[in-house]
Amino acid sequence: MKINTNKGAIKETLDSRYVEKIWPSKKQLEDFLTSGRRLTIYIGIDPTGPQLHLGHSTNFLFLKKLQKLGHKVILLIGDFTAQIGDPTGKMSMRKPMTKNEILFNCKNYKIQAGKILNLGLSENHVSLEFNSRWLSKLNLGKLIDITSKVTVGKIIKRDMFQRRIREEKEIYLHEFLYPLLQGYDSVALNTDAETGGNDQIFNMLMGRDLVKIYQKREKIVIATKLLINPKTKKKMMSKSEGSYISLDDKPHDMYGKVMALPDEVIVTCFELCTEISQKELESIKKSLRGRKIHPRQVKVRLAKEIVGMYHGDKEAKSAEEEFNKVFRERKSPSKLPIFVVPHDSYPLIDLLTELKFSKSKSEAKRLILQGGVTIRFQGKESKARDWARNVEIKDDLTLKIGKRRFARIKRR
Numbered sequence: 001m002k003i004n005t006n007k008g009a010i011k012e013t014l015d016s017r018y019v020e021k022i023w024p025s026k027k028q029l030e031d032f033l034t035s036g037r038r039l040t041i042y043i044g045i046d047p048t049g050p051q052l053h054l055g056h057s058t059n060f061l062f063l064k065k066l067q068k069l070g071h072k073v074i075l076l077i078g079d080f081t082a083q084i085g086d087p088t089g090k091m092s093m094r095k096p097m098t099k100n101e102i103l104f105n106c107k108n109y110k111i112q113a114g115k116i117l118n119l120g121l122s123e124n125h126v127s128l129e130f131n132s133r134w135l136s137k138l139n140l141g142k143l144i145d146i147t148s149k150v151t152v153g154k155i156i157k158r159d160m161f162q163r164r165i166r167e168e169k170e171i172y173l174h175e176f177l178y179p180l181l182q183g184y185d186s187v188a189l190n191t192d193a194e195t196g197g198n199d200q201i202f203n204m205l206m207g208r209d210l211v212k213i214y215q216k217r218e219k220i221v222i223a224t225k226l227l228i229n230p231k232t233k234k235k236m237m238s239k240s241e242g243s244y245i246s247l248d249d250k251p252h253d254m255y256g257k258v259m260a261l262p263d264e265v266i267v268t269c270f271e272l273c274t275e276i277s278q279k280e281l282e283s284i285k286k287s288l289r290g291r292k293i294h295p296r297q298v299k300v301r302l303a304k305e306i307v308g309m310y311h312g313d314k315e316a317k318s319a320e321e322e323f324n325k326v327f328r329e330r331k332s333p334s335k336l337p338i339f340v341v342p343h344d345s346y347p348l349i350d351l352l353t354e355l356k357f358s359k360s361k362s363e364a365k366r367l368i369l370q371g372g373v374t375i376r377f378q379g380k381e382s383k384a385r386d387w388a389r390n391v392e393i394k395d396d397l398t399l400k401i402g403k404r405r406f407a408r409i410k411r412r
Helices: 007-014 026-034 054-068 099-106 109-113 140-147 152-156 159-166 173-189 198-215 251-259 263-273 278-289 295-311 313-327 348-354 361-369
Strands: 019-023 040-045 072-077 127-130 193-197 220-224 338-341 345-347 373-377 380-383 390-392 397-401 405-411
Touching: 007 026, 007 054, 019 026, 019 198, 026 220, 040 054, 040 173, 054 072, 054 193, 054 220, 054 263, 072 109, 072 173, 140 173, 152 159, 152 173, 173 198, 193 198, 198 220, 251 295, 251 313, 263 278, 263 295, 278 295, 295 313, 345 348, 348 361, 348 390, 348 397
Parallel strands: 040 072, 040 193, 072 127, 193 220, 338 405
Antiparallel strands: 019 220, 345 390, 373 380, 373 397, 397 405
16 A cells, blocks of 8 residues: 655644654654655553443544554554553552453454444455464563663652552562553554553653563554543542443444433544544534534434444434434434343332343342333323332333433233
C-alpha cells in the first residue's frame, strides 16, 4: 500500500482531537510520517475482561487515521502481562489471572476492534500479536539484564506507589516488573510508535527508554485523551468497576446506555467516541452553551451516531424506535425473555431470585424497597413496594427490573 505523505492529511491526523500529547514531540512524529517510510504503530490491551468499550474506541479511531495513511497497526494482547496485572492507579495488588481466564477474555477482541479498524484480509490490515510469544521465553539472565536498566527510584516515584507508602499499604515486587515487561514489548515488536490512554504514559515511556537502550533509536509515544466526566473528574468507562458501554453491546442496549449518560458528558463523547466533523462538533457545543437545544435532543443524536458506527444506520433507527416505545410510550420491548413458572402465584422476592434478577433474597428485598421493580399488566404498571407480596401469574404479566431489564412471566 502506498504511503500517503500529503502534508494536509498528516496535519489533520496530528491535530486529531483524540490526541493529548506526543513524545518526544509532534514535530518528530511529523518527520516520521513525511519520510515515506511505512511505520509500525501498536496499542497494547490487557485482557482484564471480555469486552472492549468506548474508552478503547478513542485509540482505535486515531489508529484508523494512521492506517489510512498506509502505516502498519498492531493490536497487542497482553496475555502474559495480564498474569501480573497493571498496577496503574491501583491501591492494592491486582488479583492474578489464570491463562484460561485470559484466553476467554480476549477471544472476541479482534471482532470488537474490527468494528473500527481494518482487521480483515485486505491490504494493510491490522496484525494481532500476543506478548506471551516473547515474554514467556525470557530467561533469568535476560530478565536481570532488563531490570538493570531502570532504578528502583524511578519506579517507586509512581503516584499510586507513593500513595500506598503514605497509607502503609503493601507494594509487591512483581508489580515493579509490569512496566518493564510492557516496555520490552516495544523492543520485541521493533515498532516505531505506541499509542494508549494518558493513564499509560509511564508504561509507554518505559518502552521508549528500552528502545533507546537496546536498539539505539527513537520510539514515538502518543497519549490519547481519556473519557473523563468533566463534572466528577472520574473515568466514564471502567471494566474493573463494571460501568461501561461495550463495543459489542446489542444496538438497543448500546442506545439505552448512551441515553442514560449524564448531560455533562455529551460533548466529551462526541469529541472522543465519534468521527463527526470538527465543524459539527463546534456547532453542538455552541447550541448547548446557548441553550438553543435541549441536551436530550443532542443525546439522541449521539446515541444514533454511536450505534450507527458499530451496527449500521438501520439498526440505529430501530434502536431509537424501540427506546421511544419503552421509555416514552411506556410499552414493553418488542423482544423480551419469557419465563415459564409452575405455580399460579409466587412470592415476588422468590420470583426475582429464581429468575436470576437478584443474587439473593436480601438483594431482591432491597431492590423492591428502593422502587426498582415494576409490574406491568394489561397496559398498566405499578411499582412493587411490598417485598412480601404474592404475584398472581396471568397472561401478559411483565416485570421491569431497574431501567432496562424486562421479563414476561407465564404459567406452565
